[in-house]
Amino acid sequence: MCGGEDLDALGESMLNRRKMLAVGGAAGAALLVSYGWRSSLMAAPPGPETHDHTSGPVVLSSPPFALFAARMPVVPELAPVARTSTSDLYHLPVVPRNIEILPGLPTPVLTFGGSFPGPTIRARAGRRVVVAVENQAASPANVHLHGGHVAPEHDGHPLDTIAPAATRGYFYPNTQQGATLWYHDHSHHTEAEHVYKGLHGVYIIDDPAEVGLNLPSGEYDVPISLRDALFDTSGNLVFSGNPRDRDVILANGVPVPHFPVAARKYRLRLVNAATERSFTLSLGGGDEMIQIASDGGLLPAPVARTEVAISSGERVEVVVDFARYPVGSQVVLYDATGPVLRFDVTHTAADRSRVPATLRELPVLPAATVTRDVVLAFDRTTGSALGVVNGKVFDPHRVDFQVRRGTTEVWNVHNADVEPAVPHNFHLHLVQFSVLSRNGGPPGPDDLGRKDTVMLAPGETVQVKAHFGTEHLGRYLYHCHFLKHSSLGMMATMEIVA
Numbered sequence: 001m002c003g004g005e006d007l008d009a010l011g012e013s014m015l016n017r018r019k020m021l022a023v024g025g026a027a028g029a030a031l032l033v034s035y036g037w038r039s040s041l042m043a044a045p046p047g048p049e050t051h052d053h054t055s056g057p058v059v060l061s062s063p064p065f066a067l068f069a070a071r072m073p074v075v076p077e078l079a080p081v082a083r084t085s086t087s088d089l090y091h092l093p094v095v096p097r098n099i100e101i102l103p104g105l106p107t108p109v110l111t112f113g114g115s116f117p118g119p120t121i122r123a124r125a126g127r128r129v130v131v132a133v134e135n136q137a138a139s140p141a142n143v144h145l146h147g148g149h150v151a152p153e154h155d156g157h158p159l160d161t162i163a164p165a166a167t168r169g170y171f172y173p174n175t176q177q178g179a180t181l182w183y184h185d186h187s188h189h190t191e192a193e194h195v196y197k198g199l200h201g202v203y204i205i206d207d208p209a210e211v212g213l214n215l216p217s218g219e220y221d222v223p224i225s226l227r228d229a230l231f232d233t234s235g236n237l238v239f240s241g242n243p244r245d246r247d248v249i250l251a252n253g254v255p256v257p258h259f260p261v262a263a264r265k266y267r268l269r270l271v272n273a274a275t276e277r278s279f280t281l282s283l284g285g286g287d288e289m290i291q292i293a294s295d296g297g298l299l300p301a302p303v304a305r306t307e308v309a310i311s312s313g314e315r316v317e318v319v320v321d322f323a324r325y326p327v328g329s330q331v332v333l334y335d336a337t338g339p340v341l342r343f344d345v346t347h348t349a350a351d352r353s354r355v356p357a358t359l360r361e362l363p364v365l366p367a368a369t370v371t372r373d374v375v376l377a378f379d380r381t382t383g384s385a386l387g388v389v390n391g392k393v394f395d396p397h398r399v400d401f402q403v404r405r406g407t408t409e410v411w412n413v414h415n416a417d418v419e420p421a422v423p424h425n426f427h428l429h430l431v432q433f434s435v436l437s438r439n440g441g442p443p444g445p446d447d448l449g450r451k452d453t454v455m456l457a458p459g460e461t462v463q464v465k466a467h468f469g470t471e472h473l474g475r476y477l478y479h480c481h482f483l484k485h486s487s488l489g490m491m492a493t494m495e496i497v498a
C-alpha cells in the first residue's frame with residue numbers, strides 16, 4: 001500500500017536535487033518604530049515557572065523595527081518532485097538556515113525546505129501525498145500533520161524521529177474533506193523549541209467538492225501563518241524565558257508586515273503557529289469578516305464575525321471583501337496586543353467569487369456510547385512544574401484510553417489550572433470533533449464546525465464529541481497544544497482498537 005517504488009524514486013531525486021525556497025524578510029529603511037503595546041498588554045498565556053536564563057543574559061524585548069515596512073510574502077507552494085497516477089511526491093528536508101527577519105540581523109532558524117515558515121503543501125482530496133524528509137539538522141526531528149487522518153506510523157509520534165542525516169517518508173492519504181491543516185515537528189521534549197525555531201508550515205487539502213462554491217481562489221486564497229518571537233540584539237531567536245516576552249508578531253515569517261490587496265474578496269486561511277499564545281483578531285475598527293471554515297474545513301454556513309480567536313494550533317478561514325474600501329485604504333488586522341498585519345488596498349480587480357449561503361452539509365455524528373473525562377493541569381507538588389493529563393505525566397509507553405474503532409465518544413475536557421491561572425487548549429490527533437458545550441452552556445463563537453484543537457481558559461470545560469470511524473488502528477496522542485506544556489508532560493495516548 002505504501003508504494004515502495006514511489007519512495008525509491010524520491011530517494012533518487014533527493015540526492016540530485018535541492019529545492020530551496022527562499023523567503024526573505026526584506027525590510028526597507030523606513031522609520032523605525034519601537035513597540036508601544038508590549039509588556040503589560042501582552043496577553044500571551046502565562047507559562048509555568050520554567051524559565052531558563054542560565055545560558056546567557058536575560059532578553060526581555062526585541063530590537064525595534066519599522067511597522068508595516070516589509071511586505072508579507074505568500075509562502076511558495078512546494079512543487080512535487082514526482083507524480084504518479086495516485087500520488088504526489090515531495091521532498092522536504094529539515095535544514096538549518098540563517099535568514100533576515102529583523103532588518104539587518106541574521107537569524108539562525110530551523111526550516112523545512114529552506115523557507116521560514118516552511119513551504120505550503122497543497123494536496124488534493126483523494127490523492128495521496130508522500131513527503132520524504134531528510135534531516136540535515138543536528139538533532140532528531142519529525143513531522144506531524146496536524147489535523148490529518150493518517151496511519152499511526154505516519155503521525156509523527158514523539159519517539160518516532162528522524163536521526164540527523166537520515167531520511168524517511170510520510171504517507172498522507174488525504175481521504176478527508178478539504179481543510180487547512182499544518183505540519184510541524186513533534187519530537188519528544190524538543191517540539192516546542194523546534195517549532196519556535198521554524199519547523200512549521202501550512203498544508204491545504206483542496207477539495208474538488210468546493211469548486212462549485214466559487215469561493216475566492218488562486219491568488220485570492222492566501223494562507224497566513226501567525227506566530228510570535230523574541231529576538232536578542234544579535235538577531236537570535238530567544239526560546240528560553242517567558243513566552244509573554246515574545247514581542248514580535250510574524251505573519252508568514254515577517255514582522256508586522258503590509259500586504260497589498262485588490263479591492264475584492266479574499267479567502268484568508270489564518271493559522272496560529274505560535275507555540276504558546278492565542279490571537280484575538282479583529283479587522284480595522286471592527287469590520288466584518290465572514291468565517292467560512294475552522295480546523296476541519298468548511299462550516300455548514302458562513303458566519304459574520306467582528307473578532308475571531310485562535311489558540312496555538314487552531315485554524316480559521318475568513319472571507320474579507322476589500323471592495324468596501326476605496327483604493328488607497330490601509331486596513332489593519334489587530335490582535336488584542338497590537339497590530340499584526342496591514343492590508344493595503346492598491347487596485348481594483350474583477351471578482352466573480354461569492355460566499356454562498358450554504359457551504360456544506362456536516363454529517364450528524366452518531367449517538368455517543370462512551371463518555372470520558374480529560375483534565376489538563378500542572379502538577380506543582382514536586383517543586384517543578386510537570387504537565388499532567390488526568391494526574392499523569394506523559395509516558396509514551398503507556399496507553400491512557402482504549403477507543404474502539406467505529407464508536408462515537410463524548411469527552412469532557414477540563415482546564416483545572418485556576419490558581420495560578422494558566423490557559424490550556426486541547427488537541428486530538430486523528431479525528432475532528434464537534435464542540436457540544438462550553439461550561440455547560442452552548443458552544444462559544446470560536447467553537448464552530450469540526451475542530452481538532454479547542455481553547456480552554458482557566459477553569460473552563462468543553463464537551464466534545466468525536467466519531468472514531470477510521471480505517472486506522474494504533475496509538476495516537478491528545479494533548480495541550482501550548483507546546484511547552486505538552487513537552488512538560490501534558491500529553492496522553494489513546495489506542496484505537498478493533
Ligand SMILES: [Cu+2]
Binds near residue numbers: 376424481
Ligand atoms: Cu497547556
